[in-house]
Amino acid sequence: MAGGIVERVARGEMFFGIASTEPSGGSDVAGIKTRAERDGDSYRVYGEKILISGVREALETLDYGGWLLLARTGGEGHRGLSAFAFTGKWGGRLADGLEYSILDTIGRHGISTGILRLDGVEVPGSRLVGGEGRGFYVAMEGFPLARILVAAANIGAAKWALERAVEWSRERRLFGGRPIASFQGVSFSIAEAFAELEAARLLVYRAAWTADRYVRGEASREELNLYSASAKLKAVDTAFSIFQATMKIIGGISFTKEVDVHRGLLGTLSYLVGAEGAQNIMKYIIARDLIGREYVKL
Template identity: 45%
Template sequence: MDFSFSEEEELFRKSVREVCEKKIAPHGREMDEEAGIPSEIIKDVGELGLLGIMVSDKYGGQAATFTKAAIAAEEIARADTSMSVAVYYLVEAAWGFLFERYAVEKAKEEILPDVTKGRTFLGIASTEASGGSDIASTSTTMVRKGGRLLVNGAKTYISGVREAAQYGGGFVTVVKTDPASGHKGLSLCYLPAKEFPGVTVSTSRQMGREGISNGFIKITDAGVPEHYLLGEWNEGFYYAMEGFNCARPLVAAACIGAAEKVLETGITHIKQRKVFGTPIGKFEGIQFQLAENYARLESAKMHVYKAAWMLDRFYKEEKFSRGEINKAVALAKLVAPTAAFDIIKDVMVWHGAYGYTKEAGFERALRGVTSYLVGAEGTMNIMKIIIGKELLGKEFSPI
């Protein structure tokens, strides 16, 4: 049993942190208030080889492990605790990996090189008005017609709609291809978003993560090329679940990155801030809270990197069952966002009135991690259902 990172991984972390602190951190408030990630940041992240990081080098990626991908997610979120750049990064990392696994060669050659160079955006479109976690209730349809895939429907609360529409790119999209078969009647396709006939996007304002857009996709008789089908017809539910398993550890890694940065700021503050002539870090009410938060953060890290380690072996060595992966990934996604939220909230309180100001920056982090509590990449209750199902057996699953 080895809990250390390799020398290569440590060097990778150092290089990513240096670039992120220099190129991303100074723009945190600007991105949140002006609602956009500067193109220079996307360029810098792309030049570092982080966009589509797990895509093979044939298409411009690094063929990175899940462990390295998680390290990058953690470091990016340390630099931008609002999670905006982290969201841009992690959806491309996870769904780029899935795209390469299931797309045909023509589609991979057409789409992935532009994604890894930062020229276009690749996202995931699964959520609909009926809900996000229950993708079996997807109402967006796709049929074969005239040599193309005809798509109709709508997607809601999708990250990156403005970026895809303006700069090019599209979304791995969940569609219903056999309405009578429930979750066994879903497929995946790539849906272009920039000036594609039948596809229109609109944006909405979120509580947080304002640096990356969020919004809606309306799809009316969009004739998607046949080679944009991902994998086999009616197998989309299983591919989507696999994609979420790839994304969730990166989400959790980003949460611990933001929480770690905020907690470090909090430690500095309670060592320096005095009341009644005494640093507040000497008071048990603060010190015990710090110890508890540190313990939760370290626990979350263990879950995150264990899940990443297991995924690396699942794909390369075919170790672990699908159920073991489901449980490990859900544990990471369950523990990290809740721990991050509580840590950021406590540090905000330690700072008193200043903690409540925009200048302090804690509210950006609090708003950012909240998105992963309410539903992005799966709600907390869905994570509990997944864990319960793996512990008790599928006959005990309520869904």
């Protein structure tokens, strides 16, 4: 990518994310309203992006930060969108015309989530990725791959939760000193969680394998979409339900900050309510590429 961004990210000097979602709605990417207007060799960007990951990391913690920013350079619809390797901060200097704020999220505190307000921010023409009008397609290349990473992270989180449930079920003793693992109501819920987790894990592996084949030209775009959307849908649903099961097994104390399982519950919840694409949008992608674009339209 232009201008040393990849090198800086690889060295850990720069945060680089994606800025697609707007206050008017994230699922409808083709409806993005942020505008990028030509100004000589540059563009001037006007608009607002919300729920953007890494705002504090990019604009406060590090000296370099930015996003693949989607903005409208042409008319209505997905063909009017362009993608920019937008650097909000470079060498410690914030871009002129850029304002930001950090949202007070209920969880997922390992990374910040914020708002970007762009009022005539200058973006050099050399930062255009893939050419004018190609922004939607550039973003759609990245989304399926990012969804597999997110699915894998949810599998890891759920594995951790399940281990907490197993430990607790062995140690917690009730009804005459019996470990709660000896009650089927507890052990069967752990057994079900294990089976669900392993099924979801294999689906994530299948998606990652399909992504490898896609990059080598051995799998179609539709096949990648099918497996990456399925992996995200299933891994997030499974992880959230395993956190719920674990909290029930731990009991009332899990509702306090004495036990840190709620952090995972809220982290997986972020993916259930929208991060990396709404679950309904995953279902739409699966239906579209399974049944056919001529039948399933948004």
